[in-house]
Amino acid sequence: MNASPKDPDFAGRRNAARDRLDGLFGAKGGDRADRSAWFHAVYETAGGDPAAVPWADLAAKPELLAWLADNPGGGADAPLRALDVGCGLGDNAEALAAAGYATTAFDLASAAIDWARQRFPQSTVDYCAADLFDPPAAWIGAFDLVHECYTLQALDGALRAAAFPATARLLAPGGRLLILTRSRAEGTEADGPPWPLMPSELTRFEELGLEKVEKTPYELRKGERVIPHIRAVFRRPD
Ligand SMILES: C[S@@+](CC[C@H](N)C(=O)[O-])C[C@H]1O[C@@H](n2cnc3c(N)ncnc32)[C@H](O)[C@@H]1O
Numbered sequence: 658m659n660a661s662p663k664d665p666d667f668a669g670r671r672n673a674a675r676d677r678l679d680g681l682f683g684a685k686g687g688d689r690a691d692r693s694a695w696f697h698a699v700y701e702t703a704g705g706d707p708a709a710v711p712w713a714d715l716a717a718k719p720e721l722l723a724w725l726a727d728n729p730g731g732g733a734d735a736p737l738r739a740l741d742v743g744c745g746l747g748d749n750a751e752a753l754a755a756a757g758y759a760t761t762a763f764d765l766a767s768a769a770i771d772w773a774r775q776r777f778p779q780s781t782v783d784y785c786a787a788d789l790f791d792p793p794a795a796w797i798g799a800f801d802l803v804h805e806c807y808t809l810q811a812l813d814g815a816l817r818a819a820a821f822p823a824t825a826r827l828l829a830p831g832g833r834l835l836i837l838t839r840s841r842a843e844g845t846e847a848d849g850p851p852w853p854l855m856p857s858e859l860t861r862f863e864e865l866g867l868e869k870v871e872k873t874p875y876e877l878r879k880g881e882r883v884i885p886h887i888r889a890v891f892r893r894p895d
Contacts, residue, residue, distance in 0.1 A: 660707050662715060670708035677702075678711065686813055686850065689790065693765055700768035710769075713745060717752035718806055720837055720875065720888050728833075730758030730802070737801035740827055741782075742789060743808030747773030750782045758802060763787040789823045796827055803827045806837040810851040817852070821861040828893040834867065840874065840887040859889050867891035 660667065678684055681702075683695030703709035730737045730753070739758035741750040746769060750762030760782045764770055767786040774784050787793060789808070805824055812820050828834055839853035847853055856872065863869055870890040877884045 660715075662708075664708075667708045670706060671711065674703070674706075674709035675711055678709075684850075689816055692812065692816060693788070696764075696766050697768065700766045700772065703768075705772075707746060710746065712807055715746070715748060717748045718837055720886075721749055721752055721804065721806065721835070724835060724888065724890075725752060725756035728802075729756050732757040738799060738829070739802040739804060740796065740800040742803065742805040742824060742827075743811070744773065744784070745769055747777055747780070747782065747784065749804060749806055750784070751777055751780060753802070753804060754780065754782050761785060761796075761800075763789075763792075765789070790819060792823075792827070798826065798829055800827050801829055801832045803832065803834045805834070807839075807851065809836065810838045810849075810853055813847070813849055813852040817858075822865055825862055825865040825867055825891075825893075828867070830893055831895045832893050833870065834862065834889075834891045834893075836887070836889040836891075838887055838889075840885045853885070854887065856887060859887070862889075862891045867893055 678699055681695055681698050683691035699710055707713040707715055730739060736757065736759035739753045739760045741753060741760065741762035744750045744762035744764050747762060750760055754760040762782050763785045765786065765788045770784045770786045803824060809817060809820055824834065839851055841847055841853040841855055843855050843857055859872060868891060870892050873888045875886050875888060877886055
């Protein structure tokens with residue numbers, strides 16, 4: 658389906674999809690199997706309409722593009738390896754590849770991976786169906802850049818706790834982890850999903866042996882709403 662967020666009825670279709678998806682099993686949290694079932698259902702019940710995938714912007718995140726402008730990937734002669742975690746429909750992964758990274762992108766939902774491949778048939782990105790909690794052995798310690806946008810915030814409780822080490826272990830020595838996430842004030846509760854991160858939660862990556870490079874707050878606006886975010890970068894020591 659050719660659809661654009663500029664379509665006059667795109668927002669209406671998205672709202673209807675949100676209402677429908679909120680009623681599905683696993684929508685409001687749960688264990689690994691519950692959340693996995695819900696993510697699969699999002700893509701499988703979308704009928705090819707990206708309006709029915711609540712997070713699909715059909716464009717790379719501007720904050721990722723800004724970071725990549727200053728941190729390109731080296732290109733064909735000296736490629737750096739990037740991994741996009743929970744890649745959805747592939748726009749961020751395509752931006753990583755366009756910035757010169759040899760890019761692998763994965764999502765647990767195979768329907769998302771099929772859809773990304775269809776959207777970008779000429780892509781150099783290696784799109785794979787895989788689970789962050791059970792990745793191919795060859796990915797451990799393999800990537801110069803791991804990019805994660807909005808997946809940590811889509812997990813809570815024990816799943817979120819497990820996602821920190823599962824993400825950090827993918828970095829090669831000297832590799833960097835780039836995170837884009839909603840944030841919330843310290844000590845406040847989140848009525849998710851999503852469950853925005855408290856800034857202190859990100860120190861978990863330092864406990865796991867990574868060095869903090871930056872933790873930059875920024876805000877996005879949705880109509881009248883101002884949504885706090887953080888762009889964080891960590892580095893695995895050489
Ligand atoms: C909120 S969406 C964000 C998608 C994309 N990163 C973006 O910025 O638009 C979270 C994505 O992570 C995927 N996901 C959730 N848990 C995962 C896991 N354990 N392993 C791989 N992908 C996962 C979901 O299927 C979904 O596509």
